[in-house]
Amino acid sequence: MRRLSERAIGAVKVCLFLVALAPLARLLLGVFVFPEWLGANPAEYITRSTGDWALRFLLITLAVTPLRKLSGWVWIARLRRMLGLYAFFYVVVHFASYVSFDHVFDVRAILQDVVKRPFITVGFLSLVLLLPLAATSTHGMVRRLGAQRWNGLHRLVYVIGPLAVLHFWWMVKRDLTEPIIYALVLAVLLGYRVQEKWRQARVARPVR
Numbered sequence: 001m002r003r004l005s006e007r008a009i010g011a012v013k014v015c016l017f018l019v020a021l022a023p024l025a026r027l028l029l030g031v032f033v034f035p036e037w038l039g040a041n042p043a044e045y046i047t048r049s050t051g052d053w054a055l056r057f058l059l060i061t062l063a064v065t066p067l068r069k070l071s072g073w074v075w076i077a078r079l080r081r082m083l084g085l086y087a088f089f090y091v092v093v094h095f096a097s098y099v100s101f102d103h104v105f106d107v108r109a110i111l112q113d114v115v116k117r118p119f120i121t122v123g124f125l126s127l128v129l130l131l132p133l134a135a136t137s138t139h140g141m142v143r144r145l146g147a148q149r150w151n152g153l154h155r156l157v158y159v160i161g162p163l164a165v166l167h168f169w170w171m172v173k174r175d176l177t178e179p180i181i182y183a184l185v186l187a188v189l190l191g192y193r194v195q196e197k198w199r200q201a202r203v204a205r206p207v208r
């Protein structure tokens with residue numbers, strides 16, 4: 001399990017690609033075949049469900065490195081790009097759903113909303129910050145930017161994660177259970193990185 005053949009990694013990637021499409025497939029089936037799946041307010045259901053999946057994929061992407069280090073499954077790092085792109089994909093569908101259902105493409109109303117409602121402001125900021133990450137996700141861009149600059153840029157995800165959780169937190173009016181769960185998962189994933197950096201710095205410190 002620590003090492004997988006190229007063929008096995010290819011098969012895992014195909015499975016992951018299909019599984020990650022399931023939430024979208026469910027929404028499409030709800031729209032075209034089983035309207036009862038989308039409840040009394042289909043537009044709200046679509047916006048919320050795609051928002052949930054965007055956040056889940058973001059957290060799953062952030063879980064790859066800790067999982068690789070703790071388990072020794074080196075190959076899992078090869079899934080990170082696809083997971084990150086799925087997070088971006090669901091954010092784009094989420095935004096498209098908001099733009100079309102909530103504002104019927106009224107750009108002025110959207111901009112007013114972005115400026116006036118703090119939860120929309122941070123959601124929008126997360127989307128804007130995700131754009132350069134998605135745009136530089138190809139192997140060609142990694143080569144063009146160089147590993148150091150690419151890694152520096154992709155550290156933006158450590159800002160996007162908290163902003164996305166804040167977006168959900170500020171949106172919820174009563175029961176905060178779900179945003180609290182997402183915040184705790186994020187805290188564990190980011191806390192692991194802080195602890196690793198601290199440990200590496202201690203190891204690197206010269207012994208007197």
Ligand code: HEM
Pocket residue numbers: 044045047048049050051052053054055058091094095098102120123124125126127130160164167168171
């Ligand atoms: C990284 C980017 C984003 C993530 C991860 C995200 C995630 C979420 C999540 C988890 C929810 C709550 C879903 C639920 O109630 O279960 C939500 C709701 C919502 N989001 Fe986002 N979001 C993002 C960006 C945006 C952007 C750019 C906009 C629009 C400018 C937006 C507009 C909304 C709206 C309007 C709702 C409330 C839906 C409703 O009450 O009907 N989000 N989002």
